[in-house]
Every structure is written in C-alpha cells, then in structure tokens.
Amino acid sequence: MTPQARVQAAIEILDEVVTAARGNGAAADTIVARYFKTRRYAGSKDRRGVRDLVYRAIRTFGEPPATGRAAMIGLAKDDADISASFGASGHAPPAIGDSEIATEPALVPAWLRKRLPKWLDDAELAALLDRAPLDLRVNRLKSDVATVREAFREAEPIAGLADGLRLPHGTRVDDRAAYQDGLVEIQDAGSQLIVEACAAKPGETVVDLCAGAGGKTLALAAAMNGEGRLIACDAIRSRFAPLPDRAARAGATLEMRLLDMNREHEALGDLVGTVDLVLVDAPCSGTGTWRRNPESRWRITPAMIRTLANEQARLLDIAASLVKPGGRIVYAVCSLVEEEGPDRVDAFLSRHSGWSPDDAGSAGRPAGAGRVLSPAHDGCDGFFFAALKANDASA
Numbered sequence: 001m002t003p004q005a006r007v008q009a010a011i012e013i014l015d016e017v018v019t020a021a022r023g024n025g026a027a028a029d030t031i032v033a034r035y036f037k038t039r040r041y042a043g044s045k046d047r048r049g050v051r052d053l054v055y056r057a058i059r060t061f062g063e064p065p066a067t068g069r070a071a072m073i074g075l076a077k078d079d080a081d082i083s084a085s086f087g088a089s090g091h092a093p094p095a096i097g098d099s100e101i102a103t104e105p106a107l108v109p110a111w112l113r114k115r116l117p118k119w120l121d122d123a124e125l126a127a128l129l130d131r132a133p134l135d136l137r138v139n140r141l142k143s144d145v146a147t148v149r150e151a152f153r154e155a156e157p158i159a160g161l162a163d164g165l166r167l168p169h170g171t172r173v174d175d176r177a178a179y180q181d182g183l184v185e186i187q188d189a190g191s192q193l194i195v196e197a198c199a200a201k202p203g204e205t206v207v208d209l210c211a212g213a214g215g216k217t218l219a220l221a222a223a224m225n226g227e228g229r230l231i232a233c234d235a236i237r238s239r240f241a242p243l244p245d246r247a248a249r250a251g252a253t254l255e256m257r258l259l260d261m262n263r264e265h266e267a268l269g270d271l272v273g274t275v276d277l278v279l280v281d282a283p284c285s286g287t288g289t290w291r292r293n294p295e296s297r298w299r300i301t302p303a304m305i306r307t308l309a310n311e312q313a314r315l316l317d318i319a320a321s322l323v324k325p326g327g328r329i330v331y332a333v334c335s336l337v338e339e340e341g342p343d344r345v346d347a348f349l350s351r352h353s354g355w356s357p358d359d360a361g362s363a364g365r366p367a368g369a370g371r372v373l374s375p376a377h378d379g380c381d382g383f384f385f386a387a388l389k390a391n392d393a394s395a
C-alpha cells in the first residue's frame, strides 16, 4: 500500500469505528482485523501503519469525530505526511476542500470533563492516555519473588507492592514457562493494590461478587494462602468462563456461583450475614483504563453513567446483606467519575446507618470516604476504592 492509501484505509476504518461507538457495535481492534481480512494484499507493515493511524486518531480526539475523514484532516494539521496524502495519486483520499471540517483534539468529551474530579487536570488526563506498563503479580501459592525474578531478569520491583513486578513494554509473557506454570499472573499494579486493601486473611469467608475472569479472585486466593472459603460470583457467563482454568493454573481453590442478573440473592441466600469480606469490583464506565481502551471515550454517555451508578448501588446493597457483624466490604471501580466512586460510597453510608468507612491502606490519595489511584500519581490504571465496615451490633 502507498502511504496515501494507508491514510484512506484509516479513514474507512474510522468511519466504521465511529458508527460502532454510536451503536455499541464492535471494538476498533475487531474492525481493523475485519478490514484486513478482505484485503490480503496488505502486508504487516501496512497493517501496522494503518492501525497506528487509527489509534492516533482515537487517542487525539476525546469526542467521536463526525467522520473518519474529519479525524484524518484533524491529524493532518500537525502532520505534513498525512496532509500531503490528501489529493495525491495512488488510492489517496480526495484533496481537502476549503470548507471541510477538521476534528479538534481533546482529552475527553466536554460533558464528561464536568463529571471528573478537579484534581484530574490536563497532565493527569494525558497520563490516562499514555501507554500502559506490563505488570506481573508473583503468585505466592506457587512461587516467590526471588524465583520469578530469576525467570524474568528484565523485571523491576513496583514500589509499595511486595509481589508486584514491572516488565519493559512489549515483553512476551504468555510463552514463558513461569507464566504457563502459574508462578505469575499479568495484573495491573492498581488491581494488586486494591486486593491489598482488602486485607483478606487465611481462614476467612470471602466473596468476590463481580469476579469476571478472576484477576482479583486469584490474588485474594494467594492472600488467603488457600485457607478458608473463597466464593467467586458473576452474572455474565462469558466473563466468568476463563476462571476455572486460570484457578487450576494458579493452584487456587475456590467456589464459583453464576448469578442471575437482578435475582442475585437466589444463589447467595446461604451466605447472608456470614461473610468476613465482600469485594465489589463493580461494573463501571472504565474511565481509569483509557490507556488500554482509549476508544471507550467515544462510547460513554451520561445515560450509561446513570445506569451504572444504579447498578453499583444495588451491588453494594447485596454485598451489605452478606457481611457478618464486624465484617467488611471493599468497593472498587476502574473509573474516576465521582458518581461511580465517592458519591456511591456516600450514598451507601447514608442508606446503611450500621456501616462506617474503614481503613483502606495508604496507596494513592484520599477521595471522599475512599482513595483514588491514577497513572500520573501512582503509575497504574485509574481506580477509586473504599473499605466499609459493618458495626458489630447491626449490618
């Protein structure tokens, strides 16, 4: 492909990405892969070049562009090569007309900026769009830090995490014996810090209410050293599906319960009032994980945040019913939107008089009754988390 044909290809792909974002359709990665499936003439350099252009546009424009062409004209303003592609020969996009609109760069959609905390300034927001590092968690059920560092000599310790190691960008992990044998898990430092805030102990009864594929469940299992009861729950079968294999690889013992959405209690009745710790790693808008998924800025809507906030409140109430007197909830979201974080915890505390904020450790910075982590401040994904304790007298 000529360089100008790559620009045209990026325009066509971005048109599809914008349409998919509006209609909750396929992710950009899927659209890029589909595009090249029917264009076998494109070599690996072409694919990489086009993909880079698509992701540059996604990172540069906080609001979804009107069209792929408007996005590329926007990028052309600061890039002479892209600019020269318009109107050139060789499958190039047509020349830019005088009245054509260019998308303006922005870190986030304007409406969303108002929902984010004041401390999240431009530097903090820009860091949310940086490249994410590759973090490992040493699995204490099977190994120790010294052994894993022998296997990953390029790994560096992560400050504040005894079991955390950071690898250089682009390191292949899945083909390494230490990974295949379950000595390590790939896990962002922020997720590891949240599990530390859980302070789960051997012998306890612990529920991971929104376990997904079990990233935090496996870290809880390691903290419990295989002693006690660990119950992983989720309401979406496909999210849950990888957990049995992952648990076997990690040497973790756990129970799994698939919940019915809106009828979660049916599968949890026997646990009411008996649990030491419930982790509520709630579904959220994912604003803290834009480094991995910048395209989600084009998908998020105010209505989505409202729906998520209701669901987060409902899950917190379910968690409260499971906890025994003196027990705890750790609530976490990988979002920095206040309605999903501090506001949810404040609302929970006003609904439940028998609960109070509890010690959530010292990672990150205080935010309302909880704490926040951010890439600029903590070098990990953005999270809000809070620990809540049920008074001994009532839950």
Ligand SMILES: C[S@@+](CC[C@H](N)C(=O)[O-])C[C@H]1O[C@@H](n2cnc3c(N)ncnc32)[C@H](O)[C@@H]1O
Pocket: 191, 209, 210, 211, 212, 213, 214, 215, 216, 217, 233, 234, 235, 236, 239, 259, 261, 262, 264, 281, 282, 283, 284
């Ligand atoms: C943030 S993700 C969890 C990530 C996971 N804990 C980890 O560390 O990898 C939120 C999860 O909540 C699940 N979920 C959504 N609604 C739920 C519900 N009503 N009950 C339980 N889980 C639910 C989703 O399927 C999703 O897997």
